[in-house]
Amino acid sequence: MSAVVVVGAGPVGLTAALTLARRGVHVTVLEQGDKLATESRASTFHPPTLEMLAELGVLKPLLVRGIIASTFQYRERGGGEIATLDLSVLAEDTAYPFRVQCEQSRLTPILLSALPSHASVRFGYRVEGLYPSEEGVIVHTSRGPVLADWVIGADGAHSAVRRTLGAGFDGSTYPERFLVASVAEDLEAALPGIAPINYVFDPDEWLVLLRTPAHWRVLLPTPTDTPDDDELSRLPDRLTAVADLGRPWRLLHASLYQVHQRVTESFRHGRVLLAGDAAHVNNPLGGMGMNSGIHDAVHLATALADVLSGAPESDLDTVATRRRTVAIDHVQRTSHDNWQRLRTQDPAYHDHLRALAASPTAARAYLRRACLLDSLENQP
Numbered sequence: 001m002s003a004v005v006v007v008g009a010g011p012v013g014l015t016a017a018l019t020l021a022r023r024g025v026h027v028t029v030l031e032q033g034d035k036l037a038t039e040s041r042a043s044t045f046h047p048p049t050l051e052m053l054a055e056l057g058v059l060k061p062l063l064v065r066g067i068i069a070s071t072f073q074y075r076e077r078g079g080g081e082i083a084t085l086d087l088s089v090l091a092e093d094t095a096y097p098f099r100v101q102c103e104q105s106r107l108t109p110i111l112l113s114a115l116p117s118h119a120s121v122r123f124g125y126r127v128e129g130l131y132p133s134e135e136g137v138i139v140h141t142s143r144g145p146v147l148a149d150w151v152i153g154a155d156g157a158h159s160a161v162r163r164t165l166g167a168g169f170d171g172s173t174y175p176e177r178f179l180v181a182s183v184a185e186d187l188e189a190a191l192p193g194i195a196p197i198n199y200v201f202d203p204d205e206w207l208v209l210l211r212t213p214a215h216w217r218v219l220l221p222t223p224t225d226t227p228d229d230d231e232l233s234r235l236p237d238r239l240t241a242v243a244d245l246g247r248p249w250r251l252l253h254a255s256l257y258q259v260h261q262r263v264t265e266s267f268r269h270g271r272v273l274l275a276g277d278a279a280h281v282n283n284p285l286g287g288m289g290m291n292s293g294i295h296d297a298v299h300l301a302t303a304l305a306d307v308l309s310g311a312p313e314s315d316l317d318t319v320a321t322r323r324r325t326v327a328i329d330h331v332q333r334t335s336h337d338n339w340q341r342l343r344t345q346d347p348a349y350h351d352h353l354r355a356l357a358a359s360p361t362a363a364r365a366y367l368r369r370a371c372l373l374d375s376l377e378n379q380p
């Protein structure tokens with residue numbers, strides 16, 4: 001028997017597995033894919049996440065692969081910079097007062113290779129159901145049953161673990177899709193003065209410009225009811241409107257996706273825990289999905305390791321409840337505010353941002369919330 005089965009070898013599942021394994025717990029990760037996912041998704045690591053990865057011994061290789069971003073910018077479409085926020089004001093709060101720009105697909109191989117021998121990852125195991133038994137939880141997979149004392153469902157937004165539990169996923173779907181384009185252009189040359197991360201305000205067509213080690217990414221809002229092909233064919237013109245290079249932008253990849261804000265009713269169901277996208281999803285503005293999911297993984301896995309060492313199960317309930325509160329009060333609220341504000345052209349709000357940037361005290365309070373440091377205070 002595996003003491004703990006983690007479902008899903010994404011950033012959240014592998015962080016949970018490593019946290020447990022470093023406490024001596026036997027862990028098996030079941031992953032439906034035949035290898036780690038390589039798709040382009042989250043690309044920002046916030047300071048508290050960097051602290052947790054350092055504690056797990058995996059930060060150094062991530063820093064080698066990533067870009068350190070000490071600032072980010074709010075900009076006005078066509079009007080240039082509104083305010084630049086400098087994360088160095090967090091120097092007394094964290095050993096890592098910066099964001100690291102690096103794709104999540106570069107973290108997962110680092111986590112995988114850090115797993116000790118009493119943790120294993122089985123690829124090609126699709127979890128289809130869970131059944132409590134006298135001995136623990138029977139996990140039904142595409143390759144037969146696996147018995148576990150405890151299960152952590154980290155199998156993403158369409159979580160089979162969550163569905164098997166019959167747990168709800170209440171919330172809403174945003175009235176626009178997001179289009180992410182990766183481009184082989186040097187946007188620092190095309191838009192002099194931009195930061196590695198830029199939120200560009202506009203009521204009709206807000207956008208985000210993000211630098212990653214391999215390329216720049218452009219995030220644009222897109223209607224929900226238009227054919228994908230139409231949206232992709234008008235993308236070159238939309239990119240030219242961002243910066244006219246005198247030729248079409250070199251496009252590497254583009255994808256459209258629907259964005260939801262949802263949370264499940266409980267992160268603990270008996271001997272089954274839910275973490276990361278399996279438990280909560282939000283829009284990507286502010287880079288909070290993967291980060292808060294990694295925080296879920298570290299906190300829930302630590303509490304579970306404590307229970308396996310004799311701590312009362314009520315401690316695990318406290319942590320599970322706290323993580324759900326963080327998902328609603330911090331992650332959803334902040335990312336939704338970010339979405340609403342990108343669509344406004346309120347000069348008073350722009351003045352507010354300029355005042356924030358000019359005041360280290362105000363900037364510190366703002367950035368503590370924006371990078372989820374505040375969400376980790378008063379942890380049980």
Ligand SMILES: Cc1cc2nc3c(=O)[nH]c(=O)nc-3n(C[C@H](O)[C@H](O)[C@H](O)COP(=O)(O)OP(=O)(O)OC[C@H]3O[C@@H](n4cnc5c(N)ncnc54)[C@H](O)[C@@H]3O)c2cc1C
Nearest residue numbers: 008010011012032042127155156276277287288289290291
């Ligand atoms: C385009 C895009 C951009 C994003 N940008 C950001 C960003 O900038 N910052 C940020 O913080 N977040 C961002 N996010 C969100 C972020 O990618 C997710 O929050 C993050 O991937 C969640 O990690 P996870 O491990 O919970 O789930 P996932 O990464 O989805 O991993 C789940 C794993 O479970 C496996 N799995 C699924 N079902 C089963 C099953 N039945 N059996 C076994 N295995 C299964 C999957 O194959 C996968 O490997 C973005 C998301 C998207 C789509």
